[in-house]
Amino acid sequence: MVRIADVAKLANVSTATVSRVISNSGTVKKETAEKVMEAVKKLNYQPNVLARQLRRSETKTILVVVPDITNTFFSEVLRGIESVAIQIGYQVLLGDARNNAESEASYLTILGQKKADGLILLTARSNQKMLEEISQDYPVVLACEYYEGSRLPTVSIDNVSSARKATEYLISLNHKRIGHISGPLNVVVGRDRCKGFHQAMAQHGLSVDPSLVQEGEFSFESGFNLMMKFLALEDFPTAIFAGNDEMAMGAVKAIKSKGFKVPEDFSVIGFDDIKFASIFEPALTTVAQPTFDMGQKAMQLLLKIINGEELEKSQFILPDKLIVRDSCKELTING
Amino acid sequence: MVRIADVAKLANVSTATVSRVISNSGTVKKETAEKVMEAVKKLNYQPNVLARQLRRSETKTILVVVPDITNTFFSEVLRGIESVAIQIGYQVLLGDARNNAESEASYLTILGQKKADGLILLTARSNQKMLEEISQDYPVVLACEYYEGSRLPTVSIDNVSSARKATEYLISLNHKRIGHISGPLNVVVGRDRCKGFHQAMAQHGLSVDPSLVQEGEFSFESGFNLMMKFLALEDFPTAIFAGNDEMAMGAVKAIKSKGFKVPEDFSVIGFDDIKFASIFEPALTTVAQPTFDMGQKAMQLLLKIINGEELEKSQFILPDKLIVRDSCKELTING
DNA sequence: TTTTTCGGTGTAATCGATTACAATATTGTA
DNA sequence: TACAATATTGTAATCGATTACACCGAAAAA
The missing domain is CATH 3.40.50.2300 (Response regulator)
Known part of the structure; x- marks a missing residue:
């Protein structure tokens, strides 16, 4: 395993400098940065994300709990979520509740363990009070399903x-x-x-x-x-x-x-x-239902919450659309 | 955030002892353990998984890359994988390749970053050589799809x-x-x-x-x-x-x-x-195809590889089954 | 010339657990 | 009672990065 110290030694700088270069955060002289990058390349160095996560106490991972992963409706929402997540450097941890409220709740421990920075629930069948408490401590967004009269951030249709x-x-x-x-x-x-x-x-x-x-x-x-x-x-x-x-x-x-x-x-x-x-x-x-959009919106909303941004509002209602095909027909007098 | 040190202080023991109790690994006197458990409960302590992961350098997470999450065939396999994973304390990180070989490959960096202990691929469209190299360093299992003439561990039908x-x-x-x-x-x-x-x-x-x-x-x-x-x-x-x-x-x-x-x-x-x-x-x-079974088998196989166990064989062929319904009919002379 | 200022870098603390090793307590044996 | 063996616990190093703080030197300001 190549560590940051190895890179530092090869580039003849301190680990701090290497860290600054790879997170392009601080002020590093151009030549130094090049030296470091060279060493990174030579050693094929990849930062150990775990260490970074521990230090920064963020995982760049979110948890998505779906009621039923084999239902294409939810997997399309999931796809929307994931597409946004990937773009902004997040990964998606999947929880398949298999239409079971208990197993739905069991996934929530993952948050307390700090394995995810936030949660998107595509199902709202477990205890509402518990979830509202959790949302005090962790970023939570509901999508598709919701609780009546709850202030939890929600994305859905009406x-x-x-x-x-x-x-x-x-x-x-x-x-x-x-x-x-x-x-x-x-x-x-x-x-x-x-x-x-x-x-x-x-x-x-x-x-x-x-x-x-x-x-x-x-x-x-x-x-x-x-x-x-x-x-x-x-x-x-x-x-x-x-x-x-x-x-x-x-x-x-x-x-x-x-x-x-x-x-x-x-x-x-x-x-x-x-x-x-x-x-x-x-x-x-x-x-x-705008499945993909709902997923995207939910992820964007969660990201705002994670970043501590102010929400203009917490309930988002997306537009639905009546799709007329062939299963309905006007009732005639003989009908 | 409650840390292990807080628990240790309250229980009047060292962090080492607390650690031993919660991982019920070592020899701790019964009364001490009870004291610790009491403190854990009182403080509602949950170990920070990140710290543990860093120290043990294992994530108890696996990565599953699917070609298309909205295809129920794959989501059923995924469900099989996840069901086994959850049972043995693993979580599933989802990668939806959206039928795109490039995006399929892009997920593989997650392994190098140590965000997952292993990989199950439900798609084998990216570079075979690259994948075989990766499988030198990380546990990898292919399911459903595979490479011809490759020694990569595989679960599929014939x-x-x-x-x-x-x-x-x-x-x-x-x-x-x-x-x-x-x-x-x-x-x-x-x-x-x-x-x-x-x-x-x-x-x-x-x-x-x-x-x-x-x-x-x-x-x-x-x-x-x-x-x-x-x-x-x-x-x-x-x-x-x-x-x-x-x-x-x-x-x-x-x-x-x-x-x-x-x-x-x-x-x-x-x-x-x-x-x-x-x-x-x-x-x-x-x-x-035995979707659920293939998923389960793949996860079990991956687990063995992660644990460094010897595999009796690396290619697993599961039984398929002809399902006769109504879309075929005997050809009569009149055609 | 002297004093600020600041760009650039290094040192070492830190995140929160696990665990090697050391130390102490307890029990058993002679 | 003395000593060995074992059970139990504590101390501190460790995982690998990030980052607060300190420091140095050069340029800018006085």
Whole structure:
């Protein structure tokens, strides 16, 4: 292992000078610097980051905890985070919570151990109070998910209004009997999308049949099963707003399994616009979240906090976008 | 910040003793240990991992470089890696190469900086020689992808025989005029799958029409475009072996766009068995790779190398599995 | 000429743990 | 009781960088 002392000896200067050169911080005479650089090159010296980190007590590493790394929605956000991180010399430590609040919390010890300078959470299912305490001591940013009424720095879309928008789209297509296949209501985004659904219905004077609102998990299977429930009712809904794209696909699959067609017999709208939404048949009409941007924004925000900069505000709402494809259709009188 | 010295003072012992207690390494009297543990608890002491790392010169961190984090195939492997890592007290530093050999290589400096104890590469597109040199100095394991004729420790399936198996399945369905939509041939797995295809054809005395082998990228769009090329030929193939599932889906889409049906008019087989393969319509017949297992195995292997254990062998071939679904059909005389 | 000023460099303390080695306490043995 | 063996604990060096502070010499100011 080549140490800074080796370089110093070869260049015939002190370690302090070498350090100044490689961090180009201080005032070093040009010729001296060249001598040092030469020695660095000759010895193929790379500073030991651990030592630097210890001394400066910073790791240039951040921790990102995702609920499910195999969900492309989150991996796209992650990519946004990482792209910014790399640019500014940070590395990303990955925590995959596997949809488990406990394991989510277990990653947080990494901060206390000083293995990371900050934390971005793409999931907010563990104890809110604990997290708020942690954010007193360490830089924390939430992305995608969030806590209600919390002051924690957050980057996300406005799930309530997006859900309203999705529902209103169905309403604009003349649908009146609309069902909602909701994500888990103990997760904010599930709750907020459900809320948006109800708001839109109320605003347009439409009543919501309680049997047409079903809570499930953000998975294909769950979407399938809940749609099957709807299809067991006397009086079908004509359109379905699903909590996310996977659920929407499950719902479509269920509809098809009964011999019906989408969008002819049922309109289905999803949420997230995952990679596969456009490949699916029918191509899914859905609300797109700016995944990559959210990741980038979250990282930029975290960096500001790490650097102790003042935040102009702490909640960032990014724009969503309704993507109209082929899974919804206007309800005609015969419909 | 609570330091070990604070704990030592409160417990009225030396820092050495505290250190011994928290790493339960040495011989410490029971009562002393209890005293120390009490002080630890009272002060809520957490060792500064950086200091430990510097002294022990180990980071308990590994670096995983993936070609594309938004590809569920790789994120499943990653999950396998991470699950083992967490269990044994390691953390995973993520490098997303974004399908770019240069950026892949840029992550390797992290090793030299001592920010990670080892490296798992899920992509092998950068300079082989360089990597082999690196593996002299640092623990390295390749997973999924590999270099031909290299002694680098590797975990993967046998892509040649898997591709042969896939092709033979088509042959067993009476197909004779079979096309191959290949992944990039500058990537080993692309090459090996192509090789397996040719082997199977030759072994069954079938000739390969050169115009029925097209090289593309491992993407949906690429699969679509290349299938369109086939569909522009005078003499169609009756079956297609695609380099991976995304390409297979693209091919199916192209076929449908021309008004043909899968599997009635064309049989299509994919590769990887990604999450979406079963949701796609028709559900994709494909070759499943043991993603999670490969990740686990790779991590276990890396750990052995880190610990300086002797490896019984360096190339691990895991079993693949042909998953028969609905995208292939026996060729009848009417074709 | 003398005194400041400051660019450029070196010395040594420091970050916070681990651990080699030394020292002391305790127990066992003769 | 005396001495050896062992258990337990402490002292201080160490990991490899960064950086506060001191210092020197040359240029600028008085």
